[in-house]
Amino acid sequence: MKTGVRRLALATGVIFVILIVHLTYIQAIAGERLYLNPLNPRLNLVEQQTQRGAIYDRAGRVLARTVGNPGQFQRQYPYGPATALVVGYVSGRFGSSGLEASRDGDLLGLTGWQHLLNQGRRLMGQVARGNDLTLTLDAELQRLATSLLAGRRGAAVALDPRTGAVLALASSPTFDPNRLEEEWQRINSPGAGSPLLNRAIQGLYPPGSIMKLVTATAALEVDPGILQRDFYCPGYLEVQGWKLTCPRPHGHLNFQQAMMYSCNVTFATLALEAGADKFKETAALYGFDKPLKFDLPVEESRVPGRLNASALAEGAIGQGAVLATPLQMAMVTAAIANKGILMQPYLVEKVTAAGGRLLWQAVPRPLQVVTGAKVATDIKEAMVATVNGGTATAASLPGIQVAAKTGSAQNPGGEAHAWLVAFAPADEPRIAVAVVVENAGAGGVVAAPLAREILAAALRR
Amino acid sequence: MLRWCWPFMSSSGTSTNRGQEMALLIWPSLILAAGYGYMVTFVPHQPGWQPAYALALLLGGFWGVHLILRVTRHGGDQFLLPLAACLTALGLIFLFRLDPGLAYRQIIWTILGLLVLIVVATGFRDYQRLEQYPYFFLSLGLFFLFITVLAGTRIGGAKSWLTLGSFRMQPVEAVKVLMVMYLAGYLSDKRELLVQGAGRISWGPLLVAVALAVLLLVLQRDLGSALILLVTFLAMLYLATGKLRFCVAGGALFSLGAVMAYLAFPYLRARIAVWINPWADYTGAGYQVVQSLITLGSGGIFGTGLGLGYSQVIPAVATDFIFATMGEEMGLMGSLGIILLYLLFALRGFRAALRAPEEQGVLLAGGLTVLCTFQALVIMAGVSKLLPLTGVTLPFVSYGGSSLVISYLLLALLLNVSAAGREAKP
Numbered sequence: 001m002k003t004g005v006r007r008l009a010l011a012t013g014v015i016f017v018i019l020i021v022h023l024t025y026i027q028a029i030a031g032e033r034l035y036l037n038p039l040n041p042r043l044n045l046v047e048q049q050t051q052r053g054a055i056y057d058r059a060g061r062v063l064a065r066t067v068g069n070p071g072q073f074q075r076q077y078p079y080g081p082a083t084a085l086v087v088g089y090v091s092g093r094f095g096s097s098g099l100e101a102s103r104d105g106d107l108l109g110l111t112g113w114q115h116l117l118n119q120g121r122r123l124m125g126q127v128a129r130g131n132d133l134t135l136t137l138d139a140e141l142q143r144l145a146t147s148l149l150a151g152r153r154g155a156a157v158a159l160d161p162r163t164g165a166v167l168a169l170a171s172s173p174t175f176d177p178n179r180l181e182e183e184w185q186r187i188n189s190p191g192a193g194s195p196l197l198n199r200a201i202q203g204l205y206p207p208g209s210i211m212k213l214v215t216a217t218a219a220l221e222v223d224p225g226i227l228q229r230d231f232y233c234p235g236y237l238e239v240q241g242w243k244l245t246c247p248r249p250h251g252h253l254n255f256q257q258a259m260m261y262s263c264n265v266t267f268a269t270l271a272l273e274a275g276a277d278k279f280k281e282t283a284a285l286y287g288f289d290k291p292l293k294f295d296l297p298v299e300e301s302r303v304p305g306r307l308n309a310s311a312l313a314e315g316a317i318g319q320g321a322v323l324a325t326p327l328q329m330a331m332v333t334a335a336i337a338n339k340g341i342l343m344q345p346y347l348v349e350k351v352t353a354a355g356g357r358l359l360w361q362a363v364p365r366p367l368q369v370v371t372g373a374k375v376a377t378d379i380k381e382a383m384v385a386t387v388n389g390g391t392a393t394a395a396s397l398p399g400i401q402v403a404a405k406t407g408s409a410q411n412p413g414g415e416a417h418a419w420l421v422a423f424a425p426a427d428e429p430r431i432a433v434a435v436v437v438e439n440a441g442a443g444g445v446v447a448a449p450l451a452r453e454i455l456a457a458a459l460r461r
Numbered sequence: 462m463l464r465w466c467w468p469f470m471s472s473s474g475t476s477t478n479r480g481q482e483m484a485l486l487i488w489p490s491l492i493l494a495a496g497y498g499y500m501v502t503f504v505p506h507q508p509g510w511q512p513a514y515a516l517a518l519l520l521g522g523f524w525g526v527h528l529i530l531r532v533t534r535h536g537g538d539q540f541l542l543p544l545a546a547c548l549t550a551l552g553l554i555f556l557f558r559l560d561p562g563l564a565y566r567q568i569i570w571t572i573l574g575l576l577v578l579i580v581v582a583t584g585f586r587d588y589q590r591l592e593q594y595p596y597f598f599l600s601l602g603l604f605f606l607f608i609t610v611l612a613g614t615r616i617g618g619a620k621s622w623l624t625l626g627s628f629r630m631q632p633v634e635a636v637k638v639l640m641v642m643y644l645a646g647y648l649s650d651k652r653e654l655l656v657q658g659a660g661r662i663s664w665g666p667l668l669v670a671v672a673l674a675v676l677l678l679v680l681q682r683d684l685g686s687a688l689i690l691l692v693t694f695l696a697m698l699y700l701a702t703g704k705l706r707f708c709v710a711g712g713a714l715f716s717l718g719a720v721m722a723y724l725a726f727p728y729l730r731a732r733i734a735v736w737i738n739p740w741a742d743y744t745g746a747g748y749q750v751v752q753s754l755i756t757l758g759s760g761g762i763f764g765t766g767l768g769l770g771y772s773q774v775i776p777a778v779a780t781d782f783i784f785a786t787m788g789e790e791m792g793l794m795g796s797l798g799i800i801l802l803y804l805l806f807a808l809r810g811f812r813a814a815l816r817a818p819e820e821q822g823v824l825l826a827g828g829l830t831v832l833c834t835f836q837a838l839v840i841m842a843g844v845s846k847l848l849p850l851t852g853v854t855l856p857f858v859s860y861g862g863s864s865l866v867i868s869y870l871l872l873a874l875l876l877n878v879s880a881a882g883r884e885a886k887p
Contacts, residue, residue: 001823002815004700008827009811012834016804019838020797022847026757027793034758039743039751042759042771119765 032115036105038096046108047090048073049122053107053130055087055099057139058165058349063087064100070127079139081174082146085198086137086296086347089177094184097196099133099348102295106131106351106359129354136165136349136362144457145170148450154418154437155199155326158454161334161423161432163364164343167458168433169327171199201298204323205436208409208443209262210419211318213332213379216259218282219270220375226270227255227378233265242310244268244317259382260390262406264317271316276307279316285370286332286342288324295347301328319410330434333421335368336383337403337429340376342368384426392420394448397456401426404451406443415439420447424455431458477536477880479527485543486527489550493519496554499767504557510565519553519568522575530876533583537876538813544806545857545872549865551799552858555786558768559779563860570862574869581873588877592821595646602639603673605632610680631863633686634854637836638867638874640671640690641697641828648701649820656702682728685843685851689836691715696831697824700814736849749775749782753844757788757796764792779860781852784844799858800841807834813879826878829871 026034035042048071055064063083068074075090077083088098096104105111109118109130118128138158145156149172158168175187175195187195197203219226235249250263258266271279283303284290292298301324303315314320327345335342344367351360370376383403386392392404403426407419418440423432433451440446497516504512523546530537549571556564585591609632614622623630648655671694675687695711723729731746739747739754756772759765770789775782788796810830817823833856840859843850854864856871 001700001703001820004703005811005814005823005827008696008700008831009808012807012811012831013804015838016800016807019842019845019847020800022842023757023788023796023800023845024793026754026845027760027788027796028762031758031761031793034755035761037755037758040755040759041752041774042755045771123769 032105032111036110038101038104043104043108043110044092046110046122046128047092050108050118050128050130052090053109053132053354055107055133055135057135057137057142058167059138060134061139063135063137063139075177077177079143080176080178082143082170083137083139084174084177085171085196085200086135086142086169087177089180091180094180098198099135099295102297103133103348106133131354131359132352134349134352135347136160136167137169137347138167138458141168141454141458142170144168145450145454146172146174148453149437152437152440153193153199154435154440155203156433156435156450156454157200157326157330158431158433158458159330159334159343159345161337161343161429164334164345164367165349165364166345166347167431168454169198169200169347171197171203198296199436200326201294201296203325203436204299204301205326205417205419205438206320206322206409206411207318207324207329208407208417208419209264209267209318210329210332210405210407210421210434210443211316211322211324212259212262212267213336213383213405213421214283214286215267215271215274215279215316216255216379216382217286217336217371217375218274218278219267220378221282221371222274222278224374224378230254231258231263231266231269233258233263235265237265237268237313239268239272239310239313240308242313244310244313255378256382256385259379259405260386262386262391268313268316271312272309276312279303279312280307282370285368286335287328287368292327292345294327294345298327299325301325318407326434326436329419329421329436330432333405333423333434334429334432335370336376336379337423337432338376339373340369340371341366342370380426383422387422391442391444392422392448394444395420395422395452395455397424397452397459400424400455400459402452402455403429404448406448408442408444411439413439415441416443418443418446420444420451422451422455424459431455477539479531479539482527482530482539482542485540486523486546489523489543489546490520492547492550492554496550496557499554500557500561503768504561510561515565515568518572519550522572526575526579529579530582535582535586535876536880537582538809538879540809541806541813541872541875541879544802544809545869548799548802548806548857551787552783552855552860554767555783555790555858556779556860558790559773559783559786563779566862567860567865570865573862574866577866578869578873578876581870582876586877586880588825588874588881589819589821591642592646592649592825595643595650598639598646599643602636602643605636605639606673606681609633613681631861633681633683634861634863634867637686637690637693637832638829638871641693641825641832642874644671644694644697645821645824645828648697648824652701652820656704679722683852684729684732685836685839685853688851689832689839689853692835693828693832697828700824700827701820732849732851736846739846749777750846750850753782753785754846756785757845760789760792760796762793764788764790764795766790777852780854781840781850781859782844783859784841784855788845803834803837803841806830809879810834810875813875817878818881822878822881826875829875833868833871 052066062078064077064087066073088100090096090100107130121128145168156170173193173195232252233250235246237244246264280303288301288303304321315322344365346362349362380403387396387402387404391406395402395404402422402424404422408416418437420443421434423429433454435447435451437446500512556567614624695708699708735746739750743751752775767790772778772786772789814823814826840853840855842848854861856868
């Protein structure tokens with residue numbers, strides 16, 4: 001009986017130790033993350049007593065600032081709807097979104113030792129001052145991209161392929177964060193097209209023929225000899241009794257021509273030859289089926305887990321259950337532009353304290369070596385040919401060689417989604433873009449001119 | 462672990478050192494004094510109440526109990542009263558910070574609890590006399606449960622309140638202690654039969670009683686109390702028979718029942734879903750847990766300081782969630798302190814069981830200790846999402862008259878068991 005008591009005491013001790021470890025985790029390790037959760041009502045109190053930091057674009061243009069006196073702070077967004085889905089909003093009534101939500105801790109000066117300092121200030125009745133953010137975003141490019149998409153549903157992403165810096169992250173429709181109170185009803189009405197949804201990172205679309213860039217990477221890795229091979233397209237391909245078609249029979253063509261005219265039969269054949277595992281593996285290297293660490297919440301792009309032959313053939317041309325965000329497809333393009341090295345995309349360049357002291361700076365770093373320079377160059381040349389005489393001629397720029405790939409993604413919602421991904425200049429790429437316009441038709445017709453404008457504006461500077 | 466805490470569990474020979482108790486009572490007194498300072502500085506004046514009177518009443522109460530124990534040469538453990546006093550003092554301070562009105566009522570309950578403690582500790586020092594009528598306790602406990610099921614009021618999900626005019630009580634708190642008293646008497650009586658497995662009949666009343674109690678609690682949707690009762694039962698069964706397989710069988714039966722209940726009761730499924738991911742429904746069912754986690758996290762390591770937290774957004778913060786308030790305002794250091802106070806209480810309780818001269822004492826002290834510490838554990842783990850949340854009070858701390866008075870009754874019984882066969886040093 002006495003041994004029983006001792007064992008019970010021991011068991012109690014063990015259970016209490018578990019509780020102690022758990023509580024230490026909750027309070028000491030996860031503490032700051034829990035505190036900065038947007039659901040924390042304490043942040044609202046801090047908000048009223050803190051001058052929130054400003055947000056600048058890469059050239060120092062103001063994207064968000066706080067004016068007024070303690071108690072009556074007002075948040076202004078000079079670029080309004082253009083940056084609304086990146087910068088987000090903060091409101092006592094409607095909560096917060098975008099960087100205003102994800103970087104709340106920096107903007108209110110609540111991270112690390114600053115938390116204690118600012119808490120002391122507030123206790124003494126002084127106004128605490130948050131930190132400023134400088135983004136990689138180019139506000140003018142962002143404004144241009146948003147205005148190009150105006151009136152349509154879609155998204156445009158521009159990256160610097162050499163660093164992964166996000167230059168533009170536009171989504172349409174959007175909203176005016178300066179007039180949230182007035183607009184809230186309209187924003188949430190069913191016909192508004194979900195303006196709070198950042199389609200560039202949260203929209204999952206079938207990528208259509210853009211996916212052929214991934215298929216091409218997989219195929220070239222398996223067999224570089226396909227560059228010299230002669231393919232034949234009778235206009236259809238039968239896989240397991242399922243018929244995959246091309247808009248027209250392309251007849252005899254080589255790899256580059258298959259890319260130029262976006263031949264479904266050839267790329268489906270290449271994928272079947274490379275195999276489902278290789279296809280999935282290549283997609284994963286590009287970033288599919290993996291959570292992406294980013295300054296805003298990104299939806300995971302996906303390739304279905306088990307691919308039988310017909311699903312593989314479908315997936316190779318970006319149809320079926322393959323879904324991708326515009327950011328994901330911009331990453332694919334940027335990796336090809338950057339000789340096969342995918343850089344980690346990032347949006348916040350640096351965090352500075354109120355006095356201008358640098359607190360944190362982003363360091364560009366490779367996310368993944370996707371493929372070798374040779375394969376990347378081969379695909380680039382096919383993309384150049386696509387602009388010079390293929391489906392993407394509408395994306396060409398005078399004096400600057402553009403490389404591009406079009407896509408027209410079939411979807412149950414009506415007309416095809418028009419896609420275009422491009423980078424330029426082809427020899428020394430400084431910008432990679434991905435544009436998608438929902439239910440607008442052929443990518444070469446609708447999306448290409450948009451991408452062209454964005455490239456032109458970015459390279460003019 | 463066991464070796465390490467051994468000195469604390471088995472110190473001080475066979476006699477009780479009341480002087481140590483006196484020295485230790487300085488701590489709760491200091492806590493109360495600090496609370497008084499906070500109250501007069503920050504809390505708006507409550508008409509009809511003087512903070513100074515409240516302080517005097519509480520100090521008088523705790524020190525009075527100590528003196529009475531000393532004068533009556535009570536040999537009860539000298540650590541238990543200061544530990545309970547520390548917990549109650551801390552609880553009172555946080556109640557003042559949350560709702561001074563509740564805190565003043567809680568002071569009355571504390572005094573009542575201390576009176577019960579005195580009556581039981583001096584009047585029923587020979588606890589074996591209490592244990593002669595196990596069926597009386599069983600009937601009383603079941604009566605309380607029946608009447609709650611029939612006439613109870615549902616507050617916050619659980620139908621565990623009895624309302625008499627403006628007076629409300631939670632009989633379930635008493636039921637738990639009554640069940641331990643019944644089981645202590647019954648098990649020590651029938652122990653031989655149970656161990657031999659011969660008297661099949663002797664299992665009957667035991668299982669029926671416990672099953673009935675648990676069933677009634679489930680009918681009331683008071684799942685926390687049902688779980689606590691069951692664990693206490695299994696622990697006492699293990700103490701009585703020394704056979705782990707009874708407990709394993711009991712645990713297996715319980716798991717089976719839990720799975721069946723999970724399939725049968727939608728509210729239980731909802732409760733489990735909230736436990737697995739409270740963030741999925743953070744405005745609805747998960748609100749309490751989400752806000753409680755945020756509250757604990759906001760406290761960090763050193764806490765915000767008394768009164769500077771914002772835990773009042775959690776519903777039922779003064780009762781079930783007071784631990785979250787403590788965790789925010791005293792930080793990890795404070796919440797670990799509370800946990801350690803309960804751990805020390807448990808060790809002293811088990812030590813009383815270890816030193817008890819005969820089986821009844823072992824069973825009573827062991828059962829009561831498991832009852833009290835497991836209840837504290839269930840709610841502390843529930844608030845921090847280690848276990849699914851069930852609404853039970855934090856013994857000695859949470860607001861609630863029934864809970865507090867019964868906690869002091871439990872303390873008195875533990876003191877009596879630990880006093881058995883010992884002389885107090887004057």
